[in-house]
Amino acid sequence: MVASSQPEWCGLPLASLEPLEGALPVPFRFGGQESRVLILPGEGEAFSPRLAHGVVELVLGQALVVDRLPQQQELKNTFIHDLLRGLVLDEETLLRQARILGMDLGPPRAVILIDASRYLLGPGQDPARVQQRAQLVVGSVVNFFRLPNDTICAYIGEGEVAVLKASDTRNLSLWTEDSDAEAPASSSWANLVALKRAGNALLDRLQADLGTPLGMGIGRYHRGLDGLARSYQDARAALSLGSRLSGENRGHTLDALGVAAFVGLGDEPTKLGLALHLLSPLDHEPELLDTLEALFAENCHPLAAARRLGLHRNTLNYRLDKITSLTGLNPRTFDDAVQIRLALLIRRLHG
Numbered sequence: 367m368v369a370s371s372q373p374e375w376c377g378l379p380l381a382s383l384e385p386l387e388g389a390l391p392v393p394f395r396f397g398g399q400e401s402r403v404l405i406l407p408g409e410g411e412a413f414s415p416r417l418a419h420g421v422v423e424l425v426l427g428q429a430l431v432v433d434r435l436p437q438q439q440e441l442k443n444t445f446i447h448d449l450l451r452g453l454v455l456d457e458e459t460l461l462r463q464a465r466i467l468g469m470d471l472g473p474p475r476a477v478i479l480i481d482a483s484r485y486l487l488g489p490g491q492d493p494a495r496v497q498q499r500a501q502l503v504v505g506s507v508v509n510f511f512r513l514p515n516d517t518i519c520a521y522i523g524e525g526e527v528a529v530l531k532a533s534d535t536r537n538l539s540l541w542t543e544d545s546d547a548e549a550p551a552s553s554s555w556a557n558l559v560a561l562k563r564a565g566n567a568l569l570d571r572l573q574a575d576l577g578t579p580l581g582m583g584i585g586r587y588h589r590g591l592d593g594l595a596r597s598y599q600d601a602r603a604a605l606s607l608g609s610r611l612s613g614e615n616r617g618h619t620l621d622a623l624g625v626a627a628f629v630g631l632g633d634e635p636t637k638l639g640l641a642l643h644l645l646s647p648l649d650h651e652p653e654l655l656d657t658l659e660a661l662f663a664e665n666c667h668p669l670a671a672a673r674r675l676g677l678h679r680n681t682l683n684y685r686l687d688k689i690t691s692l693t694g695l696n697p698r699t700f701d702d703a704v705q706i707r708l709a710l711l712i713r714r715l716h717g
Contacts, residue, residue, distance in 0.1 A: 380404070390415050392422040439501075442467050446520035446528055450477065450598035457591055469517045474587050476533040477594060478565050479601035480507075480572065481581035481609070483525025496521075503527050506575045510568050530594060531564065533557050533587045538564060555586060555643045558619065565617040573615065581609045582617040586639075603631055624701055628708045638716050641709035647692035654692075655710075657685045661697060662707055668698075 370376050375383060380402075390405040403422050407413035445463055464471050486499050500521035507529055508516045518530040534557065535542065541563035565584040572580055583605025585597035600620055607630045608618025620627050620640055631637050648654050657675065664670035672682040686697055695702040 390418055392419055392426075394423075394426050438467075439497075442469075442517065443520040443522060445469075446530070447522040450522065450528055450595055452592065452595040460591060467517060468515065471591065471594075473532040473537065474534045474589075475518070475530045475594060475597070476561055476587040477585040477597040477601045478529040478531050478561075478568065479583040479585070479598065479605055480527040480529065480569075481525060481583075481605060482527055482572075482576070482578075485525075485576050485578045485580070486521075487525045500527060503572065503576065506572050507568065510571045511564075528598065529568075531561065533561055535560075540564070541567070555621070555646075558584075558586060558621070561587075562617060562619055562622075569615070569617050579615055581605055581615075583608065584617050584619045586620070599633070600636065603633070603636070607631075625704050625708065628705070628712070637712055641712040644693060644695065644705065644709045645713060648689070651688075651692070654685055654689050657682065658689065658697060658706060658710065661686075662703075662710075666697075666703060 386404060386406060388407060392403045392405065394401060394403070403426070405418045405422065445467060449460065461471065480503065482500075482503050485503070486496050491499075504516050504519040504521065504527060507513075507519050507527070511531070513519075518532075520528055522528050531537075538557050538560040541560040542557075543560075546559045562584055565582055569580060569582050583601035583603070585599070585601035585604070587593065588596040604618040604620050604623065607623055607626055608616065611623070611626055612618070620631075620636070621643060623630070627640055628637055631640075645655075648658075657671070660674045661668070661671040664674055668682055668686070669679060672679050675682065677685075690696045693706070695706055697703045697706055
């Protein structure tokens with residue numbers, strides 16, 4: 367007997383008290399074993415067996431659900447960890463496990479990676495304390511995005527919390543502005559500007575809630591079920607490079623790293639994607655591309671480039687201003703010029 371309104375009965379074998387006249391047994395199963403709750407009405411009390419049975423089942427159900435919560439949380443964290451690292455290879459298995467965990471992988475999603483290691487992995491933090499603090503971080507994310515539950519957020523170890531943020535236009539409407547440049551809906555760079563705003567606003571909220579420095583990497587959206595692993599790689603690379611170059615307390619993305627993205631990234635497809643993204647505003651501006659080629663061929667001397675092109679100096683300046691307006695990169699400055707030059711070279715090398 368583990369609990370009773372009669373203290374002297376607690377700890378006694380149930381069999382030693384049975385049969386208890388008038389007792390209502392309510393069976394349940396826990397930990398692979400069968401057990402039961404016995405309800406004894408008091409003397410002279412009105413007693414509804416059906417109501418008593420229903421109340422006990424309700425209480426037992428709540429208790430067993432609470433007991434399973436840590437395991438459920440661990441399963442979700444493990445699933446997202448494996449998903450982001452590309453360890454879930456079977457698409458059917460992936461979708462089935464996601465459904466079991468209540469996770470909807472239908473909407474386009476991108477990864478926001480939060481480095482909360484200072485908050486989670488401080489001196490003397492035992493595993494239970496780490497998990498408790500990780501849930502506080504996840505709770506702040508859920509509250510900020512007003513999510514129905516925490517199924518798309520997980521602590522994936524090493525002080526990192528991953529958020530699988532829905533990145534379509536509808537889910538980012540709060541952070542979208544009319545002036546945002548639009549990438550094609552199928553592009554991995556679609557809605558990235560709004561996603562950055564959402565990520566930076568989340569970072570501000572987390573730092574206010576937790577009172578500690580944090581880092582953040584924001585990945586692009588990639589199509590397909592394996593796209594989340596690629597988005598995670600983007601976010602992790604941006605976080606790693608950005609934190610070393612600019613420090614914490616900022617949301618980092620690949621396209622905002624400048625020349626460092628081309629130097630620090632070892633993944634050639636990502637470099638190519640970044641180069642194509644940076645140059646995409648010039649795809650239908652062949653005279654601007656010719657202007658850049660002439661400028662670099664003349665060692666960035668505007669007058670020499672104008673002569674090579676047969677243009678008046680003012681016309682060249684107009685074209686350079688237009689390049690800056692379209693791409694956000696000014697070819698007259700050293701870092702931006704190097705970035706454009708590297709993007710042109712990478713695009714040419716890949717045909």
